[in-house]
Amino acid sequence: MYAFEYHRPTSVKEAAGLAGQAEDTKFLAGGHTLLPTMKLRLAGPANLIDLGQIAELRGIERSGDTITIRAMMKHAEVANSPEVKEAIPALAEMAELIGDPHVRNRGTIGGSVANNDPSADYPAACLALNATIITNQRKIAADDFFQGIFTTALEEGEIITQVSFPIPSQAAYIKFRNPASRYALVGVFVAKHSDGVRVAVTGAGSNGVFRVPEMEQALSGNFAPEALDGVAVAEDEMNSDMHADAAYRAHLVGVMARRAVQAAATRG
Amino acid sequence: MTATGIGAPVRRKEDQRFVTGQGRYVDDFNRPGQAHAYFLRSPHAHAAIRSIDTGPATIMPGVIAIFTGDDLATDKIGGLICGWMIHSKDGSPMKAGPHPALAQGKVRYVGDHVAVVIAETLAQAKDAAEAIVVDYDVLPAVVDTAQATKASVQVHDVSPDNTVFNWHLGNKDETEAAFARAKHVTKIDLVNNRLVPNPIEPRAAVGEYDFGTDNYTLYTTSQNPHVARLVLSAFIGVAPEHKLRVIAPDVGGGFGSKIFIYAEETVCVWAAKKVKRPVKWTSDRSEAFLSDAHGRDHVTHAEMATDENGKIIALRVHTTANLGAYLSTFSSSVPTYLYAPLLSGQYDIPAIYCEVDGVYTNTAPVDAYRGAGRPEATFVVERLVEKTARELGQNPAEFRRKNYITQFPHVTPVIMTYDTGDYAASLDKALEIADYKNFEQRKQESVRRGKLRGIGFSSYIEACGIAPSQAVGSLGAGVGLWESAEVRVNPTGSVEVLTGSHSHGQGHETTFAQLVSDRLGISIDQVSIVHGDTDKVQFGMGTYGSRSGAVGMSAIAKAIDKVIAKGKKVAAHVLEASEGDIEFKDGRFGVAGTDRSMAFGEIALQAYIAHKFSGQDLEPGLKEGAFYDPTNFTFPAGVHICEVEIDPDTGVTKIERWTAVDDFGVIINPMIVEGQVHGGIAQGVGQALLEGAFYDESGQLITASFNDYCMPRAIDLPSFQVGMTVTPCPSNPLGIKGCGEAGAIAAPPAVINAITDALGHEDIAMPATPQAVWRAAQKSRMPMAAE
């Protein structure tokens, strides 16, 4: 790790101000992505702005048909939240599938969404649930937010304050873990909304999280696993690495999608 | 059996300190004035070093010194050694290139040591290392085991075709003749995947030099501190043996990787004198992946010949063993004398011939890893036996039984004399525990759920103890392989055992104390086990090859016998009887045929106060030492049965049942033995399903963190069903065979045999990842659910 200045603001405004003034800053949330890269000297921000003391970044609320999760909520808190479990059980289950207990008790929704790791779980949930990412400056639809591997609509110094999720009628997330890292080798989040079905895939795409319009169309007509027969994702848009090549990933997307639909449909 | 004697499932004494965080590992030692070392490592797999400019780095904050290979050479510090001489078929000695602790002119793998920075803090040392300018002439790399001898790249000038040795063992002519008359020949091509050991505690070293006494001290993560001292003094020449104290305190796992003497500890001891400060280095996990000696990495073609009665008549094997970029301490012995002598397995095979090419590549050195050679041999034999049975249409269990050795001693064509065993007994028990008779029913049930189920056997044998010294010496070992012990009885009757074995997870503080408790009739709380310090223990060969029970404890037993003999002399004086009438039983010395007796502790006190005998008659005190050199290897053997269910949609293999029936001879502590079996199986399952170290073509390790290198987790494993059979080992006084590696040896072929059984074809390599199994399952004809 390289030396850095450590800041601990207590409000979003203060944090944004620090980010505006100081050179070469990074926000620190759970640190489960940022700190390992700093330890390996792959990142060396001069200023680290810890969001951990900002009370307004904490909390989960339900109002009407949406669940809003504030940025510093940890995966374990989302997984165990009665509100989330009741409104969108698939989202709580997704959070429970992230990493291991250490990761779930440090990593945050804000950090995960901001990072947009191509194998992370939250991006798939956000896309399938048609979430809105809310920052200290604006509201961004999930469809516009995730822009490719580790790339988002966030501007320099912009802070995610909350993510709001419309409550779907049925949803499920099925994840095929990378055996080593436990990130998603392929994860498929399926959600049935009043205006149609959304299917989002993480881990598999060569350009990060993506939706599958063919599957969405098929499922909007018939929300059952059989509806996906003959519907496949294009192999040449899949990622290939030492753990899984494009053909296997494309195949798994189909299998996980069917299983997700099955799980969502069975949940009733 | 007493509550704490031999055979009792005593809870581990050492766990109190380990689970409460009171263990003291090398990194916990901080010496006054200590500086920190950081090694600049090669980012290239193969490159000539044109120049190293340390100038700008030297003046950075906190930097005390920067050294390169030239500095070691100037001080006449020798290179690292390989302590086992292998001769090729043609009689020529192996062609070993130099192995400097810091590179001289060339780097040969990613992670090779280029320079060391010693600074006030580790962060400062790292900052300075980044400022060192190395001008590399990057060369093409050879990485692939099978291609090493054909590559245009040469790793060491002394080794043409990257060949260190072409070695062989067995009866070649008989083997060829048997193949010529065989009814059936089964062939197999196998890769034994490269593994990274990953003990939970990374390697570490603290070197210290005392200018007043000219004494050096090295704290190091070692499985064999005396061997480290011997090598560092006699061969590398950093300090004279009598001036070097090596301390291996609590060590958090080794699995073989901490047997070896590495560059880092060499440099820490040497540099401590140069900079007049204690020097500490602790590996981080990334360094461990790159620079701990890896394991396995064989490419093998093997053939098994059977006659018209389905009896195995011959086996021939050709193996290419990747030794990495340099020969690590015992690397040359692993794919040779620890491998080929086990190729007879549990079977009566009259003709066996094995050739091994040891090759250099631009990868991390490869050396002993849990099982060391025996897992590789067992994988060849058990995969081939399974495949032969399948090709002959025979039941794999009964095919094995038919070919088992049943008469002992049995001399194999590959220089082993098996002393005892009852392989059929283990098989019977394993079949019973595994509920083999209902397997077909379970298989059909899986088919109904769209799953594939398979069962795989592994009838393994291994050689433990690695001894006797004369035998290993004749095979090229640079050292003897006995063990030493000293039993010191205190005047209060408590006992300290000083042992040359080293515990780094094995539980010696408990099992060794159980032996003492059993023999002397005192509580294990009255016993302490002292190990891991060359200033306390006179000498020892350390712990590896499951030798601490069979060899280490035998030395202790021998010393205890001497203590009892001396105790009888003391008792004779005190009880005023003749020595021949003194009996020692249940912790008391008594006069035969009388009720006069004294407890062990009372006699100990009498030995020290020495009031009842004159110095002319008897020496005071009660302390005895022994060196024990066994008469043979020991031969643990057993049968493991693995049952898997495969999801053909995803390729996920789930281990549904695991049965292990092992014959470890006499067991000191069944709970610890079971733990060793569990851990060994976990490692073997890791190799079979999850783990694999892979380099890309340029020689970059692409599995260099736990993000990509998959270690087994609890959920990857079933609840093991462990059974035992016992044939006491005749070659040591305790009847112990050893249990530390059995699981890792037995498991990989059991898993792969189960998977290939489920798939209905043999085409799957380790690690059998979901992707690999899914792809292989595409080739299988999907079984139809039974109507």
Ligand SMILES: Cc1cc2nc3c(=O)[nH]c(=O)nc-3n(C[C@H](O)[C@H](O)[C@H](O)COP(=O)(O)OP(=O)(O)OC[C@H]3O[C@@H](n4cnc5c(N)ncnc54)[C@H](O)[C@@H]3O)c2cc1C
């Ligand atoms: C061993 C391990 C296993 C894991 N497994 C999984 C897994 O299975 N699935 C999965 O999805 N994830 C996984 N993760 C990732 C983890 O769950 C976190 O989601 C991830 O590390 C990012 O969240 P964080 O709170 O730790 O963010 P940090 O590491 O603190 O920050 C990550 C990035 O986001 C920025 N950032 C953080 N918060 C905000 C904000 N409010 N506004 C703007 N920018 C912000 C930071 O500046 C930084 O660039 C794993 C991590 C580890 C270490």
